[in-house]
Amino acid sequence: MKLSVVTPSFGQGKFLENAIISVLKAERVPDEYFVIDGGSQDGSVEIIRGFSDQLSGWVSESDRGQADAINKGFACCTGDILAWLNSDDRIKPDAYRLVMDAFEKDPNLVLVYGDVESIDSQGAVFNRQTFRQYDQNDLACFNIISQPGVFFRRSAWLNAGPLDEGYQFLLDHHLWLRLAPQGKILYLPQVLAQARYHADAKNIAHAAEFGAEAFKIVEWLRTQPAYRELIEQNEKSVLAGSHSIDAFYQVEAGRYKAGFMAALLAARYDVKSIQRNYKRAFLGLLGMLGLEGLKTVYHRARKKTLHG
Numbered sequence: 001m002k003l004s005v006v007t008p009s010f011g012q013g014k015f016l017e018n019a020i021i022s023v024l025k026a027e028r029v030p031d032e033y034f035v036i037d038g039g040s041q042d043g044s045v046e047i048i049r050g051f052s053d054q055l056s057g058w059v060s061e062s063d064r065g066q067a068d069a070i071n072k073g074f075a076c077c078t079g080d081i082l083a084w085l086n087s088d089d090r091i092k093p094d095a096y097r098l099v100m101d102a103f104e105k106d107p108n109l110v111l112v113y114g115d116v117e118s119i120d121s122q123g124a125v126f127n128r129q130t131f132r133q134y135d136q137n138d139l140a141c142f143n144i145i146s147q148p149g150v151f152f153r154r155s156a157w158l159n160a161g162p163l164d165e166g167y168q169f170l171l172d173h174h175l176w177l178r179l180a181p182q183g184k185i186l187y188l189p190q191v192l193a194q195a196r197y198h199a200d201a202k203n204i205a206h207a208a209e210f211g212a213e214a215f216k217i218v219e220w221l222r223t224q225p226a227y228r229e230l231i232e233q234n235e236k237s238v239l240a241g242s243h244s245i246d247a248f249y250q251v252e253a254g255r256y257k258a259g260f261m262a263a264l265l266a267a268r269y270d271v272k273s274i275q276r277n278y279k280r281a282f283l284g285l286l287g288m289l290g291l292e293g294l295k296t297v298y299h300r301a302r303k304k305t306l307h308g
Helices: 013-024 044-050 066-075 095-105 136-140 154-160 171-182 207-221 225-252 256-269 273-289 294-304
Strands: 003-009 032-037 057-060 081-084 109-119 125-129 150-153 184-196
Touching: 003 013, 003 066, 003 095, 013 032, 013 044, 032 044, 032 066, 044 057, 066 081, 081 095, 081 154, 095 109, 095 150, 095 184, 109 171, 125 184, 136 171, 136 225, 150 154, 150 171, 154 171, 171 207, 207 225, 225 256, 225 273, 256 273
Parallel strands: 003 032, 003 081, 032 057, 109 184
Antiparallel strands: 081 150, 109 125, 109 150
16 A cells, blocks of 8 residues: 655745655655645755655646645655645654554545644644544534644545645645545544644634635535535534634634634534633633733643644
């Protein structure tokens, strides 16, 4: 069984080498590894050239964004299992071995995921994003899994179609929702990757825009036969989940009133969401009041939990 990995990159020269090395130094090196750069002018090309003899292929040319770059890379892949690692993230040394063992043991698996450590711009770990076993309905209710720790069958990806370029921020979650109905999902309770949080990362620089894409996904779910029963029977949980995502990222972006209101809306649809959102609502309220020392309080809370 073959593993193919793609690294999309644009303007991440300061982190790119670290990402590539983490892949090439893994206990089980991918059978194929492609780096797809979007025409960076920050020294990225020189970095990629330095590893060219260890890559299956690479390109540096303008593209239409992250989804286009990943799709371009996957189109070159022939492996049974696919994954992508963004140029500011890192894979853990034993991740590929653990994941491939899981896929080889169960031919019905279409998607495997694990925990992901949060690291800062210097590579220091400040949090572990811990998940649990989800099914497709959990994903539809916006229980988010962290993309660097996700792997899936190429056959399922071919059936689902490429990443939708209409999504910029939740493009990964949209793909998981299209893969999940095709077979079994497995959670591995090990740290598989590290996701870097820095000022230029999408989850920081564009945090306020994630909610809009969550609402867009809700409307898409309404059109999907695989999710029709869930929407009919448990629509409020889906809506609560979308507003929970909005609450998290609005607070992340410093839009405290919007975050507080989103948390209240989530609770209106499903009172159980209070447990998921109480920190976001509290931090949103503090921000609305303009209390001194908010940033310190917020970042301490954020280090304890992300996406939780």
